[in-house]
Amino acid sequence: MDEESFRDWSMKAAEWGVEYRRTLRERPVRAQTTPGAVAAAIASSAPETAEPMEAIFADFEETILPGMTHWQHPRFFAYFPANAAPASVVAEYLVSAMAAQCMLWQTSPAATELETRVIDWLRQALGLPGRFSGVIQDSASSATLAAVLVMRERALGWQGNREGLAGQKPVRIYCSDQVHTSIDRAIWVAGIGEQNLVRIPVAGPLRAMDPAELEAAIRRDKDAGRLPAGIVASVGGTSVGGTDDVAAVCAVAKKHGLYVHVDAAWAGSAMICEEFRGYWKGIEEADSVVFNPHKWLGAQFDCSVHFLADPDSLVKTLAIQPEFLKTHGRDGVINYSEWTVPLGRRFRALKLWFLMRAYGLDGLRERIRNHVAWSQKLARRLAKTPGFEIVTQPMLSLFSFRHRPPEGGPADDHTLALVNAINDAGQIYLTQTRVDGQLAIRFQVGQFDTSEADVDAAYDAIVEAAAALAGK
CATH class of the missing domain: 3.90.1150.10 (Aspartate Aminotransferase, domain 1)
Incomplete structure (x- = not known):
């Protein structure tokens, strides 16, 4: 072309x-189509020679669009x-055209510095205290995995990445049955194992974790020689909006030295409205919070914001610095690839900047x-x-x-x-x-x-x- x-x-x-x-x-x-219908209309192998864009675009409209x-x-x-939102779509046009790989400050300084700024705009909009900083993840699943890895490493004295989990005490994570299945996956990927994800009974119209049951479960695990590591609280669970008492959960966690991650992937956007913040009262005591601007706020997928009270713990868990990834001669720069599981990073901050300015x-x-x-x-x-x-x-x-x-x-x-x-x-x-x-x-x-x-x-x-x- x-x-x-x-x-x-x-x-x-x-x-x-x-x-x-x-x-x-x-x-x-x-989509009003039957399984296999789209696949049947697509050639079984790639063309050996170039095809005209007119034909490709026509096939998109005739074959692909009806199956969407x-x-x-x-x-x-x-x-x-x-x-x-249309403004975020325009930003994505520009991101796609530039096609920048924004893994380090030096690979696109503006992408890193804009990310820092728009995350702080959102922190202020949500009413979070100034001690929180953050990073844009691809999805809440990645943010939750990162949080679970931090829980694991803190509980194991930062030895899990080096020594593995073999021979260690069982690491225990606590949540209700209202959390998203991404928590289960995080437990699997982190090597903790499904049997060490402890489901706490819920009560009340919001289906909140029972704080007394939570504390009892933690004490039982300690008595049994297991290693309590962290709690995943829910604000606006996917099924019917299950919402934990964040303040009560954090109080229990503080008593036992556990890390609290709050999954507010959907409901977090509503916290730009002060009258809804009662749903996550006590959020300032959490260690990390995730919400997805690509859900309710209007940013095009993918765009998940992961707030952290102590980003050093996340960097300590995830950062690897071979010589070819070091930024020499620049002190104080942030390399956000050290805050995420993937090394590669898209320029996601631009659509947030366009979105918040345009609306x-x-x-x-x-x-x-x-x-x-x-x-x-x-x-x-x-x-x-x-x-x-x-x-x-x-x-x-x-x-x-x-x-x-x-x-x-x-x-x-x-x-x-x-x-x-x-x-x-x-x-x-x-x-x-x-x-x-x-x-x-x-x-x-x-x-x-x-x-x-x-x-x-x-x-x-x-x-x-x-x-x-x-x-x-």
Whole structure:
């Protein structure tokens, strides 16, 4: 591709993106394709000679696009959002064009220094104390893995990386059953083992870890010769928003010298609104916190911010400095690759800088407040609609519900049939979860361009699908 073709196709791609976003409401939210259909339409081997861009782009529109679920659709109410506000998309165009490898300060000084600055902007916006600094990770999974590795190394006197875990006391990590499965994976990858992830019972409407049970579990492990290392607390768990009492968890941790990592991957964005900060009261006592601006705040995936009260512990755990990675003649520089598991790093800070400047914190707060209000309004409407019940009350903009099966049929079968009917219709997209052993349907508002009318349309789609099932 020569310079002129690069210009033409870059412009066409940008124009396509604008038109795509403009017409999203006209498309079904979830891909309406069958397994294997896309693969069957793709050549079984790569071409030996170059093909024209016109043909490639046409195949993209005809073959690939129909098989895509549209995460930027204003009626995407499944999972948690993976937003890409237009300003962050523009920033990603620039990042892709420069294609910088930002692993060290010297490989792109502006990328490192902008990252330091925008993380501090976010720290201030979230109301975190000045002792926190941070790094942009690719996802909360990576941040949690890094935190678990720090827990392991601190507990083993910084000998785990050198000596391994063989012959060591079993390292124990504590959490509730409301945490994301990324915690399980972190335990696996860190070599700690699933049997050393201790699940603490939950209680109350927020399904919070019981602090008394937490302390009892820690004491039992100490008495049994095991090695308590850390606690992963949840604020806004993926299933139904499970949220621990961070202050109480930190008090127990402090008593026993344990590291506390708070997973607020989704809910953390809402903390730019001061009125929601009660959900993580005591956060200033945590050792690390992760939240994903690529979920609710509007930054394009991937962009996860990992705040640390003591970054030296993370660097001590992860940093390796061969001669070819040293930055000579520059004192006091930060090499963020020493704060992450991957060495390679994209220029993720640019989209945060564009995002916060283009919309302002007030504009971002307004969106989040609207999402919470609209979701809670929908929960109230469904609660008053015959046949529906709210299973878990709204935690910010997330709640779950069920529809009673006709003639006392199997509840789980009916719930699954309902969520499939809703999604097959294509007007909205929802997902299910399991609450106290039974299936329920999750609903969350968080897509960047969702309007109140879109949430009202969700009510209609849910009620109409339930009525159609009941009429069978």
